[in-house]
Amino acid sequence: MPIFLTCHGAAGTVTGTKHLLEVHGKQGIFRILLDCGMFQGEAVRETDHDPNRRFGFAPSEVDVLVLSHAHIDHSGLLPRLVAEGYRGPIWSTPATKDLCTIMLADSAHIQEYDHQFDVKRARKRGDDLEFDEPLYTVADVAPAMDLFQTVGYGEPRLIGPGITLTYTDTGHILGSAAIHLDIENDGRTLHFTFTGDVGRYVDRLLPEPEPFRQCDVLVCESTYGDRDHAPVKEAEEELMRHVSDVCVKGKGKLLIPAFSIGKTQELLYTLNSLSNEGRLPRVPVYVDSPLAISATEVARAHSTLFRDAVRDQLTGDPDLFTFPGVEFVRSADRSKQLNGVKEPFIIIAASGMMEAGRIRHHLHNELGDPANAVLVVGFCAPGTLGDQLLRGAPEVNIFGDVVPVRARILRMDFYSAHADRGELVRYLSCQDPARVRRTYLVHGVDHSLLGLQERLEENGYRKITIPKRGQRFEL
Ligand SMILES: [Zn+2]
Numbered sequence: 001m002p003i004f005l006t007c008h009g010a011a012g013t014v015t016g017t018k019h020l021l022e023v024h025g026k027q028g029i030f031r032i033l034l035d036c037g038m039f040q041g042e043a044v045r046e047t048d049h050d051p052n053r054r055f056g057f058a059p060s061e062v063d064v065l066v067l068s069h070a071h072i073d074h075s076g077l078l079p080r081l082v083a084e085g086y087r088g089p090i091w092s093t094p095a096t097k098d099l100c101t102i103m104l105a106d107s108a109h110i111q112e113y114d115h116q117f118d119v120k121r122a123r124k125r126g127d128d129l130e131f132d133e134p135l136y137t138v139a140d141v142a143p144a145m146d147l148f149q150t151v152g153y154g155e156p157r158l159i160g161p162g163i164t165l166t167y168t169d170t171g172h173i174l175g176s177a178a179i180h181l182d183i184e185n186d187g188r189t190l191h192f193t194f195t196g197d198v199g200r201y202v203d204r205l206l207p208e209p210e211p212f213r214q215c216d217v218l219v220c221e222s223t224y225g226d227r228d229h230a231p232v233k234e235a236e237e238e239l240m241r242h243v244s245d246v247c248v249k250g251k252g253k254l255l256i257p258a259f260s261i262g263k264t265q266e267l268l269y270t271l272n273s274l275s276n277e278g279r280l281p282r283v284p285v286y287v288d289s290p291l292a293i294s295a296t297e298v299a300r301a302h303s304t305l306f307r308d309a310v311r312d313q314l315t316g317d318p319d320l321f322t323f324p325g326v327e328f329v330r331s332a333d334r335s336k337q338l339n340g341v342k343e344p345f346i347i348i349a350a351s352g353m354m355e356a357g358r359i360r361h362h363l364h365n366e367l368g369d370p371a372n373a374v375l376v377v378g379f380c381a382p383g384t385l386g387d388q389l390l391r392g393a394p395e396v397n398i399f400g401d402v403v404p405v406r407a408r409i410l411r412m413d414f415y416s417a418h419a420d421r422g423e424l425v426r427y428l429s430c431q432d433p434a435r436v437r438r439t440y441l442v443h444g445v446d447h448s449l450l451g452l453q454e455r456l457e458e459n460g461y462r463k464i465t466i467p468k469r470g471q472r473f474e475l
Contacts, residue, residue: 001025001185003475005219007467008056010443014223014381015040015073017443019194020057023163023183030160033062034179034194034219038076038107038135040355042383052077052135056470060085064159065147067092068196069176070099070261076107079140082147091159093167094150095175095302099261101145102294106260108138110356121400153177153210168210171199172417173262174299178212190475194219197443198419198427200229205269205299205320207307209419211430216437217475220428222444223379223418226451235414239270240279242375242410247283247344252371254345255407257359257386259352260292262417263378265299267348268321269310275323286338288329288349288358296321296328339365352378354385364398372407377415382445421455433460438475441466 001024009016016039021032039051059081067090068074078090078100092100111134122129151157151167159165162184167177176199181192193215201208246254258264264287274280287293300321303314313320329335335358338347350357363385366372380386388396390411395404419427439461441449449466456464465473 003183003185003190004472005217005440005475006057006470006472007440007442008470009037009039009051010073011467011469011471012446012449013039013469014379014443014445016051017074018055018077019219019442020062021181021192023160023185025161025185027161030163031062032160032163032181033065035068035074035196036065036077036081037074038072040073040384041353041381041387050132052080053132055081055084058085060087062086062088064088065090066159066165066179066181067096067100068179068194069170069173070096070103071173071197071259072103072107074196075100075104077135079104079108079136079144082144083136083140088147089149089159090144090147091149091151091157091165093152093175093177095298095305096177097148097150098298098301099173099175099295100148102291102298103261104141104144105138106291108134108136108141111135112137114356168212169207170196171206171209172197173199174206174302174305180212180215190217191215192217192475195221195427197221197223197417198424199417200419201423201426202414203307203309204266205306205310209427214431214435216435217440218431218436218438219440219442220424220452221418222424222441222449222452224416224420225424225441225444225448225453225455227420227448228422229413229416229420235270235412236274238412238414239267240274242373242412243281243283243346246373246408247346248281250371251344252369252373252407253347253366254373254375255359255362255366256346256348256375256377257352257354258292258348258350258377258415259417260289260350261295263352263415264289264292264348264350265296265321266415267377268296268326271326272317272320272323275325276317280323280325282325283344283346285326285346286329286348287326288335288338288347288362290330291350292348293328293330335361338362352386353380354389360385360398364401364403367396367403367405367407370406370408373410374407375410375412377412379416379418421452424452425455425459428456428459433462436461437463438473439464440473
C-alpha cells in the first residue's frame with residue numbers, strides 16, 4: 001500500500017510548514033499532518049491568493065496532527081485548521097503545548113488588533129479600502145488547545161493504526177522536537193523522520209540536538225543550508241561591545257528585535273550572566289513584550305530542559321532571566337511611555353523579523369536617529385522589514401509612513417536558533433546515508449536548499465529532492 005508525502009508549506013520557502021502524509025491501508029487512507037505553520041513575509045505578499053487562507057487539503061479529512069515546535073511558522077494556523085473542521089488530536093511535547101497556549105492567543109490578538117488598526121487608519125485617511133478578516137480570533141484558540149495531547153522526548157506513542165510517534169530533542173527552542181514515525185505497512189516498517197527545526201552546538205540555555213535512530217525517509221530543514229555562522233566567540237563579549245558602543249559611548253538606544261520565545265530568554269540569560277559578573281553597564285533593559293514575559297515564565301517552569309551546566313547555575317541564581325535594571329513591560333501604556341525616554345536604553349521586543357508587535361512602534365520612533373542601533377539576532381525571511389534593514393534599505397515603510405533609516409543595523413549570529421550547514425551535517429552524522437532511501441529538503445530559500453543538497457550529496461546522500469509547494473511524492 002502506498003504512502004504519499006505532500007509539502008503544503010515551507011517548500012521553497014522558510015515559512016508555512018505543513019507536510020501531509022497519506023498512509024493507504026485496508027481501512028482507507030490515514031492522514032497525518034506534520035505542523036500547521038503560518039506563511040510570513042514575501043511568501044504571503046508575492047502571491048495573488050493568501051496562502052494562509054487555502055490549506056491545499058481538507059482539514060476535516062486529516063486524522064492526526066503532529067507538531068514539531070511552537071514557533072508560529074510551524075504552529076500558527078492551528079486555530080484556523082480547527083475552525084475549518086479539524087477534530088483529531090494535536091500531539092506535542094509538554095513545553096510546546098505551554099508555549100502554544102500563550103503564542104496562539106498572542107497571534108490571534110495581534111491579528112485582531114492589526115485588523116482594527118488598518119480599518120481605523122484607512123477611515124481616518126478617507127480611504128475606501130477593504131481588508132481581509134483576521135485569519136482567526138482569540139475565540140478560535142481555546143478549541144484548538146483542547147485537542148492537544150502531550151508526550152515527552154523518547155517516549156514512543158501509538159498515534160494511528162500501526163503508526164508510532166517518537167520525539168527527540170532538537171535544542172532549537174524549549175520543547176522543540178524532531179518527529180520520528182514508524183509506519184507499519186504491508187508487513188514492513190517505514191522509518192520516517194522530519195527534523196522540524198534544528199538547534200545549535202553552542203553553549204546556551206538548551207542542550208545540543210539529540211542523535212536519532214536510522215531512517216528510510218528524511219525530511220530536513222535547510223534554513224542555513226548554504227552558510228556557516230561566524231565562529232562563536234564569546235556571545236557575552238560581543239553583546240557587551242554593542243551595549244557599550246551604542247548605549248555608553250554613543251548615548252543611543254539599542255533595539256533588539258527578538259522572537260519572544262527562545263531568543264528573548266537567551267538574551268536575558270546572557271545579560272543576567274554579565275550582570276552577575278558585575279560587567280553590565282547601568283543602562284535600563286526593557287523587555288517590551290507581554291508574550292516574552294509569559295514565555296519567560298514557561299521557560300522557568302521547564303528549567304529541567306536546560307543544558308546541565310545551566311541547570312547547575314540555578315542553585316546560585318534561582319532566576320537566570322532577571323537582574324538589576326531589567327523591567328518587564330506588560331501594559332501598552334508603559335510601552336508607549338518608552339517613546340518619550342531620551343536617555344540610552346536597551347529594548348528587547350518582538351517580533352524577530354519585525355513584521356508585527358511592539359518593535360515596529362519603537363523602530364518607527366528610533367530608526368531616524370543615527371545614535372541608535374538595531375541589533376538583529378535572528379533569521380529574517382525575505383521581504384520582511386528585518387530583511388529590508390539587513391539589506392541596507394535607506395528608508396522603510398512602517399504603519400504607512402516612510403521612515404528614514406539612520407540608525408546602524410548590527411547583526412549577531414550567536415543567537416540564531418538554527419543550525420548552520422556544518423551543524424546540520426553534524427546533526428545528520430548519526431545516519432548511514434546509504435540507508436536513507438529518500439531525502440527531502442524543506443524550510444529554506446533556493447540558495448540554502450541547493451547549498452545543503454550539494455553538501456549532503458558530497459556526504460553520500462542520494463535521491464535528494466527539493467519539493468515545490470503542493471508536489472506529491474510516493475515514499
Ligand atoms: Zn522554529
